[in-house]
Amino acid sequence: MLTSESLKRIDREIAKYPADQKQSAVMAALAIAQEQQGWLSSEAIECVANYLGMAPVAAYEVATFYNMYDLKPVGKYKLSVCTNLPCMLSGGVDAGEYLKNKLGIGYNETTPDGLITLKEGECMGACGDAPVMIVNNRRMCSWMNPEQIDQLLVELK
Amino acid sequence: MAILGAINPMLSLGLDGDKAWRLADYVKRGGYSALRRILEEKQTQEFVINEVKKSVLRGRGGAGFPTGLKWSFMPRSFPGDKYVVCNSDEGEPGTFKDRDILRYNPHSVIEGMAIAAFAMGAARGYNYIHGEVWEIYERFEEALDEARAAGFLGSNLLGSGFNFELFAHHGYGAYICGEETALLESIEGKKGQPRFKPPFPASFGLYGKPTTINNTETFASIPYIITLGGEAYLDAGKANNGGTKLFSISGHVKRPGNYEIPLGTPFATLLEMAGGMRGGRQLKGCIPGGSSSPVVPGPAMMECTMDYDSISKAGSMLGSGAVIVMDETTCMVKALERLSFFYYEESCGQCTPCREGTNWLYRVVNRIETGRGRADDLDLLSSVTTNIMGRTICALGDAASMPVQSFIKHYHDEFAYHIEHKKCLVPVDVQRAGSGFFTATA
Amino acid sequence: MEIEIDGKIAQVPDGSTIMDAAQQLGAYIPHFCYHKKLSIAANCRMCLVQVEKAPKPLPACATPVTNGMKVFTHSELAVTAQKGVMEFLLINHPLDCPICDQGGECQLQDLAVGYGGSASRFQEAKRVVFHKDVGPLISMQEMARCIHCTRCVRFGQEIAGVMELGMANRNMHAEIMTFVGRSIDSELSGNMIDLCPVGALTSKPFRYSARSWELSRRKSVSPHDSIGANLTVQIKNNVVMRVLPRENEEVNECWISDKERFSYEALNSPARLTRPMIRVDGALREVEWKTALDYVAHALKDITRSNGGESVASLASPHATLEELYLLQKLTRGLGSGSVDFRPRRRDFSADGKLGGTPWLGLRLAEIKDLDAVLVVGSFLRKDHPLFAQRLRQVGKKWGKVSLLSVSADDPLINLHAQLTVSPADLPSALARIVKAAAQLKNEAVPEGLESVAPCATSQAIAASLVEGEKGAIFLGNVAEQHPHAAQLHALACELSRLTGASCGFIGEAANSVGGYVAKALPTALNAHEMFVQPRQAYLLHGIEPELDCHNPQQALAALKQAALVVMLTPFGDGGCSEYADVLLPITPYTETSGTFVNSEGRVQSFNGVVRPLGDARPGWKVLRVLGNLLSVPGFDYESSEEVRDEVIAAGEGFVDGLDNKVTAVPCVAWSLISIPGGLQRVAEVPIYSADPLARRAAGLQKTHDALPPSARICAATLQALSLNDGVSVRVRQGSGEVVLTAKADPTVPAGCVRVAAAHVSTAALGEMFGAINVERA
Ligand SMILES: Cc1cc2nc3c(=O)[nH]c(=O)nc-3n(C[C@H](O)[C@H](O)[C@H](O)COP(=O)(O)O)c2cc1C
């Protein structure tokens, strides 16, 4: 289920913690599994749990607690827009609306071509750069005014 | 973004945007000399803790607890492992300073943690980094590699016999992990549910071992304190409020960003540094210390200086130093609704008053905002906040309640108008104009 | 530490919480998440109290007592806080107590009456929580009622040793569930139903069959394993509706196993035998009691007259009561036979007559928590003794070093110090390795006969833990007792005990494994094995089903089939008895008779019947009494079961005398290493829900994972050596018997072994529980 490449990366994470504390690597391991698969299936969660010697339901608790894990398939690109107050004051909510119109979808929906899933995010610790959005949990885009958003969408095509 | 301005900078001195974060640059700025001095001069743990005490450095994570005092709680002669943990899970709406510290000056945090580990006899540390700032996590990993290669981390640092291993751990989207015991649970590979205290982390922390947790900025300040001396650091700020601090300014200002200023600097000065109010509009209110701190009306805010005592006198908290500026285009009901949603969404779900109460608060504020408010809703909100505050496991319950109480207190009429007229005092197009989304260009 | 609660003063040890102190004072502080056996979560916040000088109310369950602390549990501050919490708990809780299964025994309902407001100020839509299917025992139909106290989750992690339930999601979407689609399989799972303070987790078999206030409660004692868990049996209209634990800290604490909780379903099953039956013209026909008893008496008289007393043999179940066992042996001896036994699954009887006293656990159950080194020899621990395993789990969690030496590497869910898994034939030599390692560590002479034994690293680690431990214990499990060299295992364990100072004893298979010795249901002629090897003319079988309960069912059935008379005293009329029984006498299960069980620590626990006998069934002791009278055996004039008990145990209740595990004439030094047979060996467990006639007929238990039909479990290497794959059909042969099973790859089975469960109809055609076995592709 997990590729040897993923397992190698997970091993590197495990090494950060005391030998009897493998479970500490679960967040990283789930993130790695999600990167490999595009989302986190229950098989992947169970595989991670077994690899780390923890109860599957304990790994499931973790996977459902942190909101960057996707327990359902998402589009090729997941766009999370911060709409929290500081961002809202500088256009975060408007940016979300703009994206909804452009893509023809609402939050937690995916474009029919499976390309983009739109999510409403919470504070990303970048309020000064508002509007901000994150692509696939990894790449943060700052100062997303209409032109910037248009440009990003072109790039993601 | 960058650190856009400073008065008497320490943390941000010599930074050059994205170009000077590497070890070599840091060393050029005098980096790692504090750690080197302590180890080479064979300073004692007491010396370090004393300097930090003298500096009156107060925790930059929100609570403002004196750092030196916190360090002295760690058991000296504990036989097993001890840990130092850095809290870079910056998720408090309005706060974005730790991200810049880690981006532009990561080695200051590494050096600060190494010094802390030395002072408290810890051999291992973790830096818990907010999941949303992935690029920062990767950079910090790189900085760690540099520090290891240069012998500033690992075993037998600089030949002193002192060992310190430091690792980065990333979050994955849970504000509550900023709460220190939730953060520890999260490092242990569990849900981020805060622990009941006592026991405090100093006696039962990570993996049940004595642990000290400090904010990124707190650790980053340590090398400067050691280099300058505790007293000089204190003098850079004002009595009981040692040193300079980074303030994250967001909202309706011309130049949102981070600014390093001495504690005690007037708010007006800070506002000016940030380019003043966007579009020259009026300051309606300000949340001075991150979303959890009570809102302060504009006029009162203009009277404040930026330090723990002055802001507290104004009825709020300096918190993490996240200044959310709101001008007259802001609908205070909408603003509160968004914050209440945040606390409802981010409640860990563990304890009853917070799990049920934050949901209740949000639903009531939401119905006011959407024109379904009822005459007694403001009383209801105030009663529900009373039933949450002080009765939860961690401070998130309080954090969710204080905005509700302060918004209603200071903007009561606006809420009443909303309930009565089922619409907003501030017209929607005015609110929209305030955000500048459709007018701003890059 | 001195603390004042509502004006009353208590002295408590350092580290106590306000809740502890309140309980000591008998002061009640409302709570949901707190449970004395679980870790402190402090999440429900119901226990908020006022503490002098504290600005905020504090949770009593989690706040440590400080000296001179003053606590107010009913002050305005405290009560306001408690009421506030109650309001929060109720806003998302369905207010439909009248139709809730928990109605009448719900902590939330009880407290809401005192603390809840009259009308809810929360007027939004309530949370919707979907139901989940988690197996045949626990219902999670009504999860909207859950108040997130996490007792069930903590129970799994801390007591059952396996986290099957978790709280997924966060904020008000937090939800108790199993991992996607999983069932709850722990053998202790039912305790979560008791722990759940509301009606979220309920009993599937019991659901909606009665309201709690319609039930009357009676005390009883578990008839299953050797712990003797104390039970509360709840009845309605003379029918057992539910079985719950009765708290006894020294025995079962506040837990019972699922077998104890759910086996009551068998009591009301159609399989119950309610009328005596006699074989007439080849078929069993119902008859009156008098006819049946006269028939038995005549037949026995005839047989003993013409063939002598020794032509009769009696075999009882170790689950029978002390009174039944005593009367059965008395009757048998009265007929002139010494062939009586109560140990049908035993194979090696060579220690008989050489024992220092009644074999037992070697210490009291309550002492287990203080052990710091434990070795369990030959046990499927979790499934054989769920509550005993639970106690050891707590030992492993603290400082204790728990080790296992067994014939399969099943996970006991205990934090183990060491685990040594060997084939059944290797079991004695493996124990010998530990004995020798201990002798070497103690610088004592190596016991004679063990010269050639070479201790491995694991056996050394185990020996070291016992040598270093302040308070150690060695426990011989069911496998060790059923083993063909049980006496040698016993002698080796005694020697290890002598060397290390650890106690030594038997966990005991069944409710009366100690009681049978006390009742002298022991052979002076043929034992449970010999009575089938040398077939008798007449057999009296009490409470056993020989095809499932005997060490070698093949042999037992052959002997029974040739006998002139087979009399079965049994609560059940189904099963294999129609093949070999000539007379069926319906006796009552534990709920319908008075009696006594002596648990593994020697504790005498008498109980009364909780309901009237079903149909014409009669308590076993009464049936035996009448038979004694009809057969004119002297001394059968008992008026009550207590009279019988008092004849056996002078002391009445308490602990029995004469407990002693010494085995005198089987010195460990005199044994020679057993030669290991070539070929495949059988590993046979007795599956948890096949272990006794009640469990076998409990509908819910039979739907669990643990009740899945046996397969032939073989490790991958052996499978390969046999050119078999996982999942193929195999023909399994032992002696003249054979069955077809599915081969399953199972890494826990030692190489060269085939694990085939005993005590199951699908494997009853096989022979001994140990020894050579044959497997080939079917
Ligand atoms: C709900 C909640 C969220 C918090 N978030 C953060 C955070 O994002 N960063 C942080 O440094 N401290 C945060 N804190 C404060 C920490 O619990 C802790 O007090 C702090 O990390 C201690 O460091 P300091 O003494 O250096 O300030 C939070 C506290 C609470 C109750």
Ligand code: SF4
């Ligand atoms: S106050 Fe909220 S976030 Fe904190 S422990 Fe309780 S439920 Fe969790």
Ligand code: FES
């Ligand atoms: S019993 Fe104390 S918080 Fe639940």
